Amino acid sequence: MQNKTALISGGARGIGRCIARRFLERGYRTYILDIDEEELKHTATVHLKQYYDKKQVNYAVCNLRSVDEIRDKVKVAAEFLGGRIEVLVNNGGIATPNWADGQTMANLDTMGQWKA
Helix, strand or coil, X not given: CCCCEXXXXXXXXXXHHHHHHHHHHCCCEEEEEECCHHHHHHHHHHHCXXXXXXXXXXXXXXXXXXXXXXXXXXXXXXXXXXXXXXXXXXXXXXXXXXXXXXXXXXXXXXXXXXXX
16 A cells, blocks of 8 residues: 655645644655745754654755746655655745845835735
């Protein structure tokens, strides 16, 4: 019998972290993508440590605005998951109305970031 597998984007914190944990609790091998490297590592190696130690979960930093990067990371995820991805959870998205450069959603120049 093959393992159940799941790929979760936006899994470093909040709803995505909870979704990853629930899949793991139900016996899925799980791969998590997120752009926040620090929080992603914390989620996998601390919050989900028991699963990480058993090699049931792994992760990669991925910018979901880059199709090439998504393709590369999905390929890596599929390898970790035994060649197939059974469930995909598209949870990634912008989590805050403020960006690193101090801009906010009130500035119309950020419209492209919102569309992303």
